[in-house]
Amino acid sequence: GENVEQHPSTLSVQEGDSAVIKCTYSDSASNYFPWYKQELGKRPQLIIDIRSNVGEKKDQRIAVTLNKTAKHFSLHITETQPEDSAVYFCAAREDDKIIFGKGTRLHILP
Amino acid sequence: GAGVSQSPSNKVTEKGKDVELRCDPISGHTALYWYRQSLGQGLEFLIYFQGNSAPDKSGLPSDRFSAERTGGSVSTLTIQRTQQEDSAVYLCASSFSVREQYFGPGTRLTVT
Numbered sequence: 001g002e003n004v005e006q007h008p009s010t011l012s013v014q015e016g017d018s019a020v021i022k023c024t025y026s027d028s029a030s031n032y033f034p035w036y037k038q039e040l041g042k043r044p045q046l047i048i049d050i051r052s053n054v055g056e057k058k059d060q061r062i063a064v065t066l067n068k069t070a071k072h073f074s075l076h077i078t079e080t081q082p083e084d085s086a087v088y089f090c091a092a093r094e095d096d097k098i099i100f101g102k103g104t105r106l107h108i109l110p
Numbered sequence: 111g112a113g114v115s116q117s118p119s120n121k122v123t124e125k126g127k128d129v130e131l132r133c134d135p136i137s138g139h140t141a142l143y144w145y146r147q148s149l150g151q152g153l154e155f156l157i158y159f160q161g162n163s164a165p166d167k168s169g170l171p172s173d174r175f176s177a178e179r180t181g182g183s184v185s186t187l188t189i190q191r192t193q194q195e196d197s198a199v200y201l202c203a204s205s206f207s208v209r210e211q212y213f214g215p216g217t218r219l220t221v222t
Contacts (some may be wrong), residue, residue, distance in 0.1 A: 006152075016192065035209070043213040044153065065143065089153060096160050098143065098211060109174035 002027040002094030006101030014109050019080055020105045023090035024072040032093035033066060033073050038103075039086045047088075048075070080108050112136070114214035116202050122220045123192055131187045131217045135204030142185050143211065144177055148198045156200075160183065192221045 004024040013019045025033075034049035050057045050064045050073065057064050063078075066073040077084055085108045090101045115134045123129050135142050144156040155169040159179040170176070174192075179185040189196055199218050203211040 036211075044211075045213070046210045049210070076177055095166075096141070097155065097158040097166055099155055100145070100153040 002030060002092055002099045003098050004092050006044070006090050006104060008078045008104060009102065010105045010107070011108055012107040013080055015080055015082060017080055017083040019077045019084070019106055021088055021090065021106075022072060023074070023101050024070075025090075025092040026071070027092070027094050028068075028071060033064070034091050034098070035064060035075050036091065037086045038089065044089060048068060061069075069106055069107045074090040079107075082108050084108050114129075114202060114204050114212050115180065116200075116214035116217050118217060119215065120218045120220075122222060125194060125221055126191055128190045129192055129219065131200050131202075131219070132188075133185045133187070133202030134212060135183065135202070136212055139204035139206050139212075140182070141205045141207065141211075142179055143203045143205075144185070144187050145201045145203065146171075146198045147201055154171075155161065156187070171183070172215070189219075192219075194221050197221045 006023045031052040035047050036044040037047045038044040048059050048062050048064050050066050061078045063076045087103045087105050089096045091101045113121045117132045140161045142159040145153040146156055147153055157177045158166040177187045197220050199216040201216045202214040205211045
């Protein structure tokens, strides 16, 4: 089955700097890659997703890139702000189910 | 409209007891997922329902865990003979086909 690896597990960046979270997946047939943000004590919420026919997608300060050949995808957050502090999960679709990575805890330092 | 709801929000049970956790998905959503999230950990896939198809149970950790989805809507996750390692937040999510998942608030299960 699909296996999603996510790195780093914890990331601290200065406010205003960029943050990058990387994920790899194992099933070359996977074709949908969402990213979820989970703030402390709250439920995960989708922030951006990308399908395998696209190499990059951007939404304001958030961008996701996908390299199908290497089977990895990344989340980029620019000009980080305090409200970006949260746990971020990448995921990949295997058949019809979504498999998540273990998450990255992002700390934005003042 | 109403989002995904789960009940109870918190459940404390004694080791060895059975528990039932309920999920009410968004109306019209064909896919329903159960995940387990231990303290500070990731989202562990448990089971997936899609329409009238047989559920994908590949993530259930033991035969003490089972789930049903009645009428293609409400789902119940049952844990028999609970153990302390079952303590976690159990999250339900629903989606229309395989698109954005909408998560419920979760049920925090504590086994004493």
